[in-house]
Amino acid sequence: MSSSGYSSSPCAACKFLRRKCMPDCIFAPYFPPEEPQKFANVHKIFGASNVSKLLNEVPTFQREDAVNSLAYEAEARLKDPVYGCVGAISVLQRQVITLQRELDATNANLFRYAYNEMPPLRPPQPPPPSAAGQSSGFCYPYQWNDPSDEDNERSSGGNM
Amino acid sequence: MTLKGGATSACAACKYQRRKCIPECLLAPYFPADQTKVFQNAHKLFGVSNIVKILRSLDPSQHAEAMRSIKYQANVRDRFPVYGCLGVIRQLYYQIQMLEEEMHSVLTQLEMYRQHHHHQQQQQQHQHQHQISSMADDVISQLELGMAPSNNALPLFNQVTHQPYTMQNTYSSSDIDSPPKDNVENNSLWIQHLFLDTNNHGTSNNDSPIAIQSQLLVPNSEPLADTQHQVVQDYDEIHPFFDSIDDRQSYIDTKDAEDSSRAKCSSEESLKETTQLMVGNVGSKDLKSAAACFSLTSVN
Numbered sequence: 001m002s003s004s005g006y007s008s009s010p011c012a013a014c015k016f017l018r019r020k021c022m023p024d025c026i027f028a029p030y031f032p033p034e035e036p037q038k039f040a041n042v043h044k045i046f047g048a049s050n051v052s053k054l055l056n057e058v059p060t061f062q063r064e065d066a067v068n069s070l071a072y073e074a075e076a077r078l079k080d081p082v083y084g085c086v087g088a089i090s091v092l093q094r095q096v097i098t099l100q101r102e103l104d105a106t107n108a109n110l111f112r113y114a115y116n117e118m119p120p121l122r123p124p125q126p127p128p129p130s131a132a133g134q135s136s137g138f139c140y141p142y143q144w145n146d147p148s149d150e151d152n153e154r155s156s157g158g159n160m
Numbered sequence: 161m162t163l164k165g166g167a168t169s170a171c172a173a174c175k176y177q178r179r180k181c182i183p184e185c186l187l188a189p190y191f192p193a194d195q196t197k198v199f200q201n202a203h204k205l206f207g208v209s210n211i212v213k214i215l216r217s218l219d220p221s222q223h224a225e226a227m228r229s230i231k232y233q234a235n236v237r238d239r240f241p242v243y244g245c246l247g248v249i250r251q252l253y254y255q256i257q258m259l260e261e262e263m264h265s266v267l268t269q270l271e272m273y274r275q276h277h278h279h280q281q282q283q284q285q286h287q288h289q290h291q292i293s294s295m296a297d298d299v300i301s302q303l304e305l306g307m308a309p310s311n312n313a314l315p316l317f318n319q320v321t322h323q324p325y326t327m328q329n330t331y332s333s334s335d336i337d338s339p340p341k342d343n344v345e346n347n348s349l350w351i352q353h354l355f356l357d358t359n360n361h362g363t364s365n366n367d368s369p370i371a372i373q374s375q376l377l378v379p380n381s382e383p384l385a386d387t388q389h390q391v392v393q394d395y396d397e398i399h400p401f402f403d404s405i406d407d408r409q410s411y412i413d414t415k416d417a418e419d420s421s422r423a424k425c426s427s428e429e430s431l432k433e434t435t436q437l438m439v440g441n442v443g444s445k446d447l448k449s450a451a452a453c454f455s456l457t458s459v460n
Contacts, residue, residue, distance in 0.1 A: 047207050054205075054241065062242045069246035073233065081214055082222050085245045086229040092252035099259040106266045113273050 012039040017048060026055055030067040038071050045074040172199040173208060186212055190227040201234040 010021030011028035016039050021028060027048075031039040042051055051070060058066045076085035083090070170181035171188035172195050181188060187208070191199040202211060211230060215223050237244040 045210060046205060047210055050205060050207055058242055066242045069243050072246050073244060077214075081218055082226045083229045084233060085249065086232050089245060089248055089252065092249060092256065096252060096255050096259065099256060099263065103259055103263050103266065106263060106270065110266055110270050110273070113270065113277075 009033045012036045013043075013048065016040060016043065026052055030055075030064055041074040041078055042067075042070050045077050046070060169193045172196050173203075176200070176203065177208065186215055186223075190224075190231070198231055198235065201238040202231055205234045205237050206230060 009015075010033065011025055012031040012033050012035055013027035014021035014025060015033060016036065027039065042048075046054075051067075054070070055063050055066060073085045076088065080087050169175075170179075170193060171185055172191040172193055173187040174181035174185060175193060176196070176199060187199075191202075206214075211227075214226060214230070218226055233245055236248060240247050243250070
């Protein structure tokens with residue numbers, strides 16, 4: 001709660017946590033009192049202490065972007081508890097793969113038409129979604145490997 | 161955490177928390193003991209309690225997928241501390257935009273090539289049709305003109321108009337051996353002869369049929385004007401011929417001559433009309449259409 005000497009209202013984090021919002025509050029610049037839901041989501045998924053630790057590891061000029069990305073991920077996880085924001089990544093990655101294939105086929109068609117004066121071919125149909133190797137057909141685009149840990153290569157859970 | 165008589169080791173989560181890993185440990189299937197870094201990332205972002213809270217809110221069948229996404233998200237955040245998965249999403253959006261723009265430009269180029277190819281095909285067809293029509297016109301015009309008097313005449317011209325040439329010879333301006341018949345066909349032959357004769361007078365003998373044709377096509381040209389006069393003049397020359405045919409049937413002849421003169425007058429008028437049609441306002445099509453009246457039907 002705000003002290004008597006305070007003219008400014010506490011930030012959303014301190015208001016949610018029901019604590020005194022100090023002048024050096026790390027959350028105050030990024031969680032204004034007008035957006036209470038933003039901190040509520042972040043706290044529910046990640047926790048205030050984790051967010052505080054993360055913000056302390058990031059340079060000051062990048063903290064706002066970090067908070068915004070955390071708020072986005074928290075909101076996505078609340079909407080989709082199973083996949084969160086990774087579901088959007090999977091969809092976008094499939095789209096990229098499809099577009100790349102179409103573009104390759106169209107380029108080949110253009111080359112064939114331009115240099116051989118042959119009628120252009122029909123573009124290939126997009127491949128059906130294959131569930132082989134994946135129980136849900138989920139596509140994890142980013143491969144993460146821990147260079148200091150050989151265990152990830154052996155383990156099945158680490159292959160993303 | 162020390163193990164008690166068990167071959168199984170504690171999971172990474174319990175090892176990190178330094179507690180006994182019970183068989184019912186919720187995180188044990190997803191954080192084996194050898195994946196310490198993965199657990200550290202997940203713990204750093206979410207925390208054990210929050211992960212357990214998420215798993216408990218889901219159906220057990222969904223635990224595996226949820227844990228995959230949680231570990232993925234945590235690993236990305238470890239690699240990109242500021243933007244995390246949002247940075248990956250933005251990168252993918254940018255990639256899609258670039259691909260769509262490239263696709264658009266490639267499709268535009270392809271459409272240009274298609275249109276160009278289509279135009280080329282159309283032009284080739286038009287040229288082919290034009291060639292065919294011009295060849296047909298040339299043949300028709302050559303047939304209408306009859307034989308060319310010059311040595312430079314085209315072979316086709318000579319071949320086709322062989323008969324008319326011999327017939328027209330009988331209608332030379334100097335000698336008229338056989339009476340002209342009062343029919344349109346002979347008059348047409350005669351007119352053709354006049355054209356040729358006029359051209360011969362007006363031009364050199366080496367004129368090609370094309371030059372003759374060009375003279376015919378020019379409206380109000382001198383050869384045509386001269387021809388008009390010559391039609392009347394040459395027609396008048398025929399009258400004495402009728403008078404000298406037979407004295408016994410003079411009445412008949414005169415009557416026939418009158419009839420023939422009337423007919424000739426009418427035919428003369430028709431000829432004049434025809435020549436007028438030929439002279440004035442001509443394009444090649446009008447001449448040809450008029451000449452078509454006296455065309456191949458008279459050439460037998």
